[in-house]
Amino acid sequence: MTLTERLGEYIRACFTGIWIESHEYQDAHVAIAQLCQQENWKLGTWNIEQGLRVSGASVENSGSDPLTAIRSVNSLATQDGTAILVLQNFHRFLSSAEIVQALSHQVIAGKQNRTILIIISPVVQLPIELEKLFVVLEHELPDRQQLGEIARGIAIEEGELPTGSDLEIVLDAAAGLTRMEAENAFSLSLVRHSRITSEAVWELKSGMLKKSGMLELHRGHDDFGSLGGLSSLKSFCKRALLHPSRGNVLRRPRGVLLLSPPGCGKSQFCKSLGQEVGRPVLMLDVGSLMGSLVGQSEERTRQALRIIDAMAPCVAMIDEVEKAFAGVNSHGDSGVTSRMFGTFLSWLNDHTSDVFVVCTANDVSKLPPEFGRSERFDGIFFLDLPSREEKDAIWSIYLNQFEIDRQQRMPDDANWTGAEIKACCRLSALLDVPLAQAAQNVVPVATTASESVDRLRTWASGRCLSAQQPGVYHTSSLKPGSRRKVGRDSSTN
Numbered sequence: 001m002t003l004t005e006r007l008g009e010y011i012r013a014c015f016t017g018i019w020i021e022s023h024e025y026q027d028a029h030v031a032i033a034q035l036c037q038q039e040n041w042k043l044g045t046w047n048i049e050q051g052l053r054v055s056g057a058s059v060e061n062s063g064s065d066p067l068t069a070i071r072s073v074n075s076l077a078t079q080d081g082t083a084i085l086v087l088q089n090f091h092r093f094l095s096s097a098e099i100v101q102a103l104s105h106q107v108i109a110g111k112q113n114r115t116i117l118i119i120i121s122p123v124v125q126l127p128i129e130l131e132k133l134f135v136v137l138e139h140e141l142p143d144r145q146q147l148g149e150i151a152r153g154i155a156i157e158e159g160e161l162p163t164g165s166d167l168e169i170v171l172d173a174a175a176g177l178t179r180m181e182a183e184n185a186f187s188l189s190l191v192r193h194s195r196i197t198s199e200a201v202w203e204l205k206s207g208m209l210k211k212s213g214m215l216e217l218h219r220g221h222d223d224f225g226s227l228g229g230l231s232s233l234k235s236f237c238k239r240a241l242l243h244p245s246r247g248n249v250l251r252r253p254r255g256v257l258l259l260s261p262p263g264c265g266k267s268q269f270c271k272s273l274g275q276e277v278g279r280p281v282l283m284l285d286v287g288s289l290m291g292s293l294v295g296q297s298e299e300r301t302r303q304a305l306r307i308i309d310a311m312a313p314c315v316a317m318i319d320e321v322e323k324a325f326a327g328v329n330s331h332g333d334s335g336v337t338s339r340m341f342g343t344f345l346s347w348l349n350d351h352t353s354d355v356f357v358v359c360t361a362n363d364v365s366k367l368p369p370e371f372g373r374s375e376r377f378d379g380i381f382f383l384d385l386p387s388r389e390e391k392d393a394i395w396s397i398y399l400n401q402f403e404i405d406r407q408q409r410m411p412d413d414a415n416w417t418g419a420e421i422k423a424c425c426r427l428s429a430l431l432d433v434p435l436a437q438a439a440q441n442v443v444p445v446a447t448t449a450s451e452s453v454d455r456l457r458t459w460a461s462g463r464c465l466s467a468q469q470p471g472v473y474h475t476s477s478l479k480p481g482s483r484r485k486v487g488r489d490s491s492t493n
């Protein structure tokens with residue numbers, strides 16, 4: 001349903017207080033104006049700079065006083081018609097008790113003479129007195145068809161607009177942008193390349209996502225070839241994502257939760273998954289969603305999730321999720337984290353967009369228990385320290401990458417993770433020393449944090465799928481010798 005259609009329903013049902021959450025005032029206003037024209041409703045608009053305007057002309061002496069603005073809706077009322085007053089960015093004035101009172105009075109009185117207040121603002125900040133009086137509508141980001149129209153409106157010369165699958169790629173790239181952002185991205189692309197290209201759109205989009213401070217687009221070229229081992233996890237995700245029935249909503253994959261000691265390749269896995277299956281990877285920074293104002297954090301969470309939905313098909317990555325939602329059961333932040341977490345969980349359950357979510361965690365004991373309920377993810381995987389064969393594969397990747405001579409004595413890599421193998425190779429290349437010498441500077445996490453590694457394994461046993469081999473992970477099912485006893489002298493975490 002378009003914004004115009006939804007608005008039409010609410011206005012006909014005489015909802016006299018409507019809050020439209022939109023970053024695109026102009027566009028939302030056009031939707032309202034169209035509706036008013038269709039239905040023959042009277043329309044006035046007010047903002048602090050221009051005062052009241054009716055039918056495009058400013059009303060004299062309407063002034064910049066928001067109180068007068070609220071009351072002026074009555075001057076628009078007609079005998080038996082509907083009158084609408086649009087208030088732009090009115091959230092700015094809601095700290096005043098007088099304004100809140102006037103709004104609440106007007107919304108109730110509006111039922112008598114069919115006068116309707118519509119606030120258009122990029123955020124929803126309703127004071128408690130107004131919460132039940134206003135209905136909130138989201139102004140959705142443009143869908144592919146609308147983006148296509150925008151592109152066609154800009155690329156009017158021959159050859160400027162790509163066709164067929166090239167156009168699809170451009171529209172994929174533009175998904176998640178507002179109308180104005182898309183317009184800008186397309187225009188810039190025309191100026192630079194004389195045609196609309198997906199690269200220019202991607203470039204702008206990365207910048208815009210970064211500016212929002214909540215999401216970052218990962219753009220790398222590493223695929224699964226950059227990761228040794230983890231064969232079961234790799235094939236699970238590939239099958240789920242490349243399955244031909246992906247279009248069917250019921251069969252859409254939801255995502256996976258990855259659990260392991262640090263350095264076993266969880267983050268790297270998420271990043272390379274995008275490249276492997278041809279989807280953009282969006283990294284959600286939960287810490288950045290925390291706002292300082294009441295309600296802001298949930299608002300930002302919803303906003304970020306909306307962008308993710310609009311970017312589908314994509315991979316959404318939430319790294320170290322146990323840290324992100326660390327405060328869930330504490331009362332330190334008056335429940336902000338819990339509410340954000342709640343918003344996130346319901347999205348995880350209910351989203352119908354084609355978004356594959358990959359969450360990672362290093363420590364399960366800090367993870368709220370409701371997180372791991374089975375239906376939220378397609379699988380919860382445990383990535384154990386790499387086995388002998390896996391370590392050989394990882395060595396091979398990094399010996400190649402750092403151009404290290406293979407004809408030398410290999411260091412003892414008992415209990416090493418992929419990260420430690422990589423660090424050893426990097427050091428050896430950097431300092432130009434043999435691997436065995438570089439290895440003296442590597443302290444395996446399985447030694448420094450042996451207890452937490454053990455705890456993680458015990459927890460995962462019987463509960464998680466193994467990332468390394470098909471089936472459920474069991475500590476005891478590991479091949480003899482692959483689970484070495486780890487030192488107990490020191491423990492952190």
Ligand SMILES: Nc1ncnc2c1ncn2[C@@H]1O[C@H](COP(=O)(O)OP(=O)(O)O)[C@@H](O)[C@H]1O
Pocket residue numbers: 226227228229230260261262263264265266267268269360386394397417418419420422
């Ligand atoms: N199985 C592996 N194959 C290749 N590289 C690995 C592997 N596991 C870890 N690494 C490398 O170690 C580094 C740290 O891995 P990362 O993905 O950040 O681990 P985690 O997120 O589990 O803590 C990365 O540069 C990654 O490429």
Ligand SMILES: [Mg+2]
Pocket residue numbers: 266267268319320360
């Ligand atoms: Mg990581």
